[in-house]
Amino acid sequence: MAGRTESIIRNFVGALEKGDLDGALSFFTEDATWYTAPGTFKGKDEIKKYATWLIQAVSNMKFTDDGVGILVQGNKALYQHILTGSFEGIAFKVPAVCTYEFDGEKCKNHWTINDRLLIAKQVATGPIAKKAVSMIINRTEKGLR
Numbered sequence: 447m448a449g450r451t452e453s454i455i456r457n458f459v460g461a462l463e464k465g466d467l468d469g470a471l472s473f474f475t476e477d478a479t480w481y482t483a484p485g486t487f488k489g490k491d492e493i494k495k496y497a498t499w500l501i502q503a504v505s506n507m508k509f510t511d512d513g514v515g516i517l518v519q520g521n522k523a524l525y526q527h528i529l530t531g532s533f534e535g536i537a538f539k540v541p542a543v544c545t546y547e548f549d550g551e552k553c554k555n556h557w558t559i560n561d562r563l564l565i566a567k568q569v570a571t572g573p574i575a576k577k578a579v580s581m582i583i584n585r586t587e588k589g590l591r
Contacts, residue, residue: 448518454551455516455525455544459509465501467494475552482558504531512541521548529560538568 454473461469471494474480480487480496487496501507513526523546530539542560546553563583570576 450551451518451523451546451548452516454548454553455523455546458553459525459527462497462501463507463509465507467497467501470497470501473553474556475549475554478552478554478556480556480558483560483562504533505535506537507531522546523548533565533569534571536569536571538565540564540568 458470458473461467461473471490474490474493476490477488478490478493480493482496484496487493508530509525510528510530511526512528514524515526517524525544525546527542527544528539529542530537532538540560542558544559545557547555563579563586566579567583570579
């Protein structure tokens with residue numbers, strides 16, 4: 447089962463990289479939930495809206511194994527990776543972790559965890575946006591250094 451689950455995850459991220467919306471959606475059960483920083487998307491219709499936005503917003507999307515890569519235990523899996531892509535033509539690179547809960551060979555629950563502030567720091571344009579992101583980062587790291 448572990449080898450099959452890893453293959454399913456790789457096919458899912460491969461579909462996202464290719465911009466294959468139907469391929470990505472085929473990964474989920476009809477009543478699946480995708481938990482992300484921008485929100486929780488329940489059912490294939492909502493997941494389709496999110497996946498459509500993701501594919502349109504992030505060009506040149508690429509997933510590269512990092513850390514532990516893919517770990518599988520029973521019907522659950524974790525994928526540690528580096529996500530690279532471009533937002534409005536500006537490249538970014540961010541570490542990410544996704545967790546999955548499967549119902550058979552389909553994903554029932556999917557959690558995506560990444561550092562949105564790191565992405566914002568890399569893609570911010572103009573002095574005001576860059577200053578705003580920098581101020582937020584400095585405030586959250588106050589006393590660290």
